Amino acid sequence: MEIAVPKEIKNHEYRVALTPTGARELTGRGHTVWIQAGAGEGAGFSDSDYEAAGAKVEADVEALWQNAELILKVKEPQSEEVARLTPNHTLFTYLHLAAEETLTKGLMASGATCIAYETITDVRGGLPLLAPMSTVAGRMAVQAGAHSLEKAQGGSGVLLPGVPGVAPGKVTVIGGGVVGENAARMALGLGADVTILDKSIARLEVLDDRYQGRIRTVYSTADALDQAVKESDLIIGAVLIPGAAAPKLVTRAMLVDMQPGSVLVDVAIDQGGCFETSKPTTHAEPTYIVDGIVHYCVANMPGAVARTSTLGLTNATLPFVLALADKGWQRALKDDPHFLPGLNIHGGQVTYHAVAEAFGLESADPASVVAR
Numbered sequence: 001m002e003i004a005v006p007k008e009i010k011n012h013e014y015r016v017a018l019t020p021t022g023a024r025e026l027t028g029r030g031h032t033v034w035i036q037a038g039a040g041e042g043a044g045f046s047d048s049d050y051e052a053a054g055a056k057v058e059a060d061v062e063a064l065w066q067n068a069e070l071i072l073k074v075k076e077p078q079s080e081e082v083a084r085l086t087p088n089h090t091l092f093t094y095l096h097l098a099a100e101e102t103l104t105k106g107l108m109a110s111g112a113t114c115i116a117y118e119t120i121t122d123v124r125g126g127l128p129l130l131a132p133m134s135t136v137a138g139r140m141a142v143q144a145g146a147h148s149l150e151k152a153q154g155g156s157g158v159l160l161p162g163v164p165g166v167a168p169g170k171v172t173v174i175g176g177g178v179v180g181e182n183a184a185r186m187a188l189g190l191g192a193d194v195t196i197l198d199k200s201i202a203r204l205e206v207l208d209d210r211y212q213g214r215i216r217t218v219y220s221t222a223d224a225l226d227q228a229v230k231e232s233d234l235i236i237g238a239v240l241i242p243g244a245a246a247p248k249l250v251t252r253a254m255l256v257d258m259q260p261g262s263v264l265v266d267v268a269i270d271q272g273g274c275f276e277t278s279k280p281t282t283h284a285e286p287t288y289i290v291d292g293i294v295h296y297c298v299a300n301m302p303g304a305v306a307r308t309s310t311l312g313l314t315n316a317t318l319p320f321v322l323a324l325a326d327k328g329w330q331r332a333l334k335d336d337p338h339f340l341p342g343l344n345i346h347g348g349q350v351t352y353h354a355v356a357e358a359f360g361l362e363s364a365d366p367a368s369v370v371a372r
């Protein structure tokens, strides 16, 4: 199969979708890998590293896309990339479509087959291609939040660990999944006073058992959210309803109850965000202030630590990439019931129910699409 790996073009996105190690696996099975010149540089891989793995380096981005059957990316296609997609392409990347109507319609119009990393499942009910980047983003969320609390960033001037004789800052994490647990672990490590809110009792049980009372667990209700808003120096938004737009859990009206200079880090921004006042930001300008509250809403947080993130992401994606290359998308999805929910768009139709629902569209059943 002809496989292309473009250089990412989203703001400050330095990850790459395939490492030289992955390229070697593919070329060793007889596939042709085209890597855009410089695509791996941000993650520490040179063009010659890819050439040594049997890949071909292509400087002409139009030719790269035109000749490919399978396109491997990290972030959702930007508008100039959507324009390059055709019905001959299978695109494998993060999509987060429920928050992006224009992108959804653009991908439908392209006729391409679009498979999203973030909706692939596993036997334990997890999201194995989201998890590694959620781990990174959760860990970064506390760094970003702690920095945003500094006065020069518009913050309240609270140091999360406190000092002897001065109480630590309070951190509330809404959503105790992969992002939430990793954020809580980092906040705990810093010495902050940490609470996790979740709707899942089973998840709260796991966290309670794992952290033995060092992290407070609270069932998420409107009352619990009101309380969190009044008390917290830093709130991290980490909820997810897979594939769907995030629920707005903190409204603008609630911000008046927060201490001025407190910080909201909305990691769930890639699914539209869980604070009413969130809007996507970039690493170039990560924060803004609404009603005295600092908001950090970067939709590609792991892009900033591209070396670690690329290695973590590609470890998880490689088996799926190999299946797509060896079998073609239809067989690969048909053979694996956990890969099948990755199919978000095919032949102009949305094939993921929560995405279709977000925009009032009809969805096609992915199982019948792959059976065709």
Ligand SMILES: NC(=O)C1=CN([C@@H]2O[C@H](COP(=O)(O)OP(=O)(O)OC[C@H]3O[C@@H](n4cnc5c(N)ncnc54)[C@H](O)[C@@H]3O)[C@@H](O)[C@H]2O)C=CC1
Pocket: 118, 127, 130, 131, 133, 134, 135, 137, 174, 175, 176, 177, 178, 179, 180, 197, 198, 199, 200, 203, 220, 238, 239, 240, 241, 247, 249, 266, 267, 268, 269, 270, 271, 298, 299, 300, 301, 302
């Ligand atoms: N901004 C960025 O760069 C990145 C963003 N993310 C995003 O972070 C979000 C969280 O991802 P994961 O932790 O992997 O998901 P997850 O599925 O592991 O965890 C989500 C948690 O939210 C809980 N939840 C759902 N609705 C809730 C509610 N109303 N109140 C309280 N808890 C609720 C669930 O029970 C679950 O425990 C996703 O939107 C993901 O796409 C992930 C990586 C990078």
Ligand SMILES: CC(=O)C(=O)O
Pocket: 075, 094, 096, 130, 133, 134, 270, 299, 300, 301, 302, 303
């Ligand atoms: C999950 C995601 O959107 C990212 O890693 O950028």
Ligand SMILES: [Mg+2]
Pocket: 076, 096, 100, 270, 299
């Ligand atoms: Mg996005």
